[in-house]
Amino acid sequence: MIPFSANKREELIDTMLETSFDLIVIGGGITGAGIALDASTRGLRTLLLEKNDFAWGTSSRSTKLIHGGLRYLKQFEFGLVHEVGVERAIVHKNAPHVVIPEKMLLPIIEDGSLGKTLSSIGLWVYDRLANVDVDERRKMIDKEDVETLEPLLRKDILLGGGLYYEYRTDDARLTIENIKSAHENGAICLNHMEVTQFTYRDNGYINGLHVKDTLNNQNYVIRSRRIVNATGPWVDTLRSKDPEGIVGKKLRLTKGVHLVIDRKKLPLTQSIYFDVKNDSRMVFAIPRGNITYIGTTDTVYDKLIDTPTTNREDIDYILEATNYMFPSAKLNASDVQSTWAGLRPLIHQDGKSPSELSRKDEIFYAKSGLISIAGGKLTGYRKMAERVMNFVCKTIRDTSFSPCKTKDICLTGGDFESADAVENYIQKCSGECKQVHMEEHYIRQLVYRYGSNTDRIIHRIFENYQEATNKEHCYLEAELWYCMEHEMTLTLCDFAIRRTGRLYFDRPQLEKNYEFMANCMAEHIGWDEKRKLIELEAFKTEFKAVMNF
Numbered sequence: 001m002i003p004f005s006a007n008k009r010e011e012l013i014d015t016m017l018e019t020s021f022d023l024i025v026i027g028g029g030i031t032g033a034g035i036a037l038d039a040s041t042r043g044l045r046t047l048l049l050e051k052n053d054f055a056w057g058t059s060s061r062s063t064k065l066i067h068g069g070l071r072y073l074k075q076f077e078f079g080l081v082h083e084v085g086v087e088r089a090i091v092h093k094n095a096p097h098v099v100i101p102e103k104m105l106l107p108i109i110e111d112g113s114l115g116k117t118l119s120s121i122g123l124w125v126y127d128r129l130a131n132v133d134v135d136e137r138r139k140m141i142d143k144e145d146v147e148t149l150e151p152l153l154r155k156d157i158l159l160g161g162g163l164y165y166e167y168r169t170d171d172a173r174l175t176i177e178n179i180k181s182a183h184e185n186g187a188i189c190l191n192h193m194e195v196t197q198f199t200y201r202d203n204g205y206i207n208g209l210h211v212k213d214t215l216n217n218q219n220y221v222i223r224s225r226r227i228v229n230a231t232g233p234w235v236d237t238l239r240s241k242d243p244e245g246i247v248g249k250k251l252r253l254t255k256g257v258h259l260v261i262d263r264k265k266l267p268l269t270q271s272i273y274f275d276v277k278n279d280s281r282m283v284f285a286i287p288r289g290n291i292t293y294i295g296t297t298d299t300v301y302d303k304l305i306d307t308p309t310t311n312r313e314d315i316d317y318i319l320e321a322t323n324y325m326f327p328s329a330k331l332n333a334s335d336v337q338s339t340w341a342g343l344r345p346l347i348h349q350d351g352k353s354p355s356e357l358s359r360k361d362e363i364f365y366a367k368s369g370l371i372s373i374a375g376g377k378l379t380g381y382r383k384m385a386e387r388v389m390n391f392v393c394k395t396i397r398d399t400s401f402s403p404c405k406t407k408d409i410c411l412t413g414g415d416f417e418s419a420d421a422v423e424n425y426i427q428k429c430s431g432e433c434k435q436v437h438m439e440e441h442y443i444r445q446l447v448y449r450y451g452s453n454t455d456r457i458i459h460r461i462f463e464n465y466q467e468a469t470n471k472e473h474c475y476l477e478a479e480l481w482y483c484m485e486h487e488m489t490l491t492l493c494d495f496a497i498r499r500t501g502r503l504y505f506d507r508p509q510l511e512k513n514y515e516f517m518a519n520c521m522a523e524h525i526g527w528d529e530k531r532k533l534i535e536l537e538a539f540k541t542e543f544k545a546v547m548n549f
């Protein structure tokens with residue numbers, strides 16, 4: 001197997017050119033990644049093409065929860081709640097390092113969207129529909145207990161609360177673990193490869209596509225038996241490249257924004273899902289390491305799909321909601337450390353507001369044979385991929401392919417028996433890393449990113465530590481090396497944003513280290529001075545854009 005290394009990309013491209021594919025998946029978000037894994041494990045010769053980096057679209061800009069969708073109960077979407085509830089247990093089992101149980105507090109307030117009784121019934125139904133384990137089922141608590149649990153909450157309107165289980169994740173990491181697993185199962189997955197047009201047989205049936213390597217502008221034509229358009233918010237853009245492509249409903253994009261605040265400014269002890277005053281929406285506030293992130297908004301979006309950004313209105317909406325619920329925080333725009341804005345690829349429904357639109361997925365099959373998948377959620381990606389692949393296999397009518405296996409496929413780095421085993425591994429690594437003076441919180445971050453593959457990073461640190469003059473650089477170099485050698489990290493932004501989330505969760509530190517990172521990458525991948533400057537410019541643009549409000 002060719003390693004999934006930045007230095008082996010040319011070899012992967014050569015293999016792509018020599019292969020006749022059963023399936024090309026366009027889009028390297030969670031949907032495409034899930035489909036590529038499902039397809040490759042069924043035995044299809046699979047190619048995945050992503051125009052930017054893996055998870056560059058919505059799949060690095062969500063609320064980062066693998067959740068049963070409590071909100072959908074209000075819309076009576078019982079089937080959806082059941083499916084995503086079951087799915088989150090499967091995803092947790094297969095990737096326990098990146099899908100981690102998280103207790104969520106639902107404060108019940110005067111004039112809130114749900115009263116005490118309705119919240120209690122709602123959470124009870126939610127637990128049953130989502131098949132939640134008995135010891136993880138909801139617990140209703142009184143006002144005093146809520147105040148003890150989270151002293152920052154506004155007290156004058158508080159009536160009580162509910163505690164229930166969700167799972168937190170890192171969406172981009174979940175995507176890359178799927179991509180790496182697909183690669184291990186024989187799929188060729190290439191980032192920075194943009195699909196520009198389709199090719200057809202004489203009878204009008206789609207049989208391939210043109211793709212451009214955006215790093216060097218090389219163009220290729222690739223053939224395949226089937227093509228799946230899994231481009232999330234870009235589904236209609238791709239469908240419109242096919243004369244028969246737009247069938248059925250179109251997409252409606254809505255924008256969602258998150259703000260990152262220094263944990264010292266909003267020192268929550270616990271994740272909270274709270275009502276927005278005078279609005280039917282609810283907002284999450286999630287503490288994570290040194291920061292707390294808050295979101296999200298849900299507004300109709302009809303601007304450029306490639307560049308959704310956070311604007312002043314988004315900031316004011318979220319800060320107002322947060323200051324109302326946590327009055328002592330007194331947050332203002334200068335407390336925002338970073339932001340991200342993503343687009344929900346929802347399916348249009350007449351007369352519905354953004355929040356009312358269903359999150360269900362739908363497959364569109366064009367006369368040309370182009371298969372498009374739209375809608376859905378991060379949480380339900382595995383089941384969605386199974387549905388798409390059942391459909392693809394039906395159209396190919398090839399009995400040599402196996403049925404779906406992904407329910408039992410552990411993702412790369414996820415070979416742990418349980419969440420406890422992940423914690424034991426963190427403790428084991430922390431013990432070992434005392435010799436290189438690495439603190440436990442750093443190890444924890446690494447394990448939540450790379451799971452059992454953290455071993456490789458630690459090994460590299462041990463190799464270089466004696467010679468290193470700067471211990472932080474030594475840790476960083478090892479992580480960068482792993483991401484270039486094993487995760488196809490090709491640009492500075494790939495590393496700083498999708499592989500590690502540093503732009504969102506550790507922007508101040510990133511500012512100190514990005515030049516060192518660029519030098520490391522230049523040396524390892526062989527960038528010349530010109531390419532390094534291009535990388536630095538691209539990085540600075542992204543670095544500024546998250547604070548451009």
Ligand code: FAD
Binds near residue numbers: 052059066234341
């Ligand atoms: P994307 O991740 O956008 O991937 C599509 C990819 O296609 C992109 O990377 C793009 O670059 C690529 N592409 C486009 N055109 C081309 C081309 N021509 N050639 C090659 N590649 C191309 N779901 C949850 O379960 N939990 C949550 O907490 C949650 N929170 C959310 C919060 C927000 C604010 C938003 C917006 C969504 C949230 N979701 C959540 C939903 C979830 O994030 C999305 O449903 C999911 O990420 C969509 O993934 P995707 O792969 O379909 O699209």
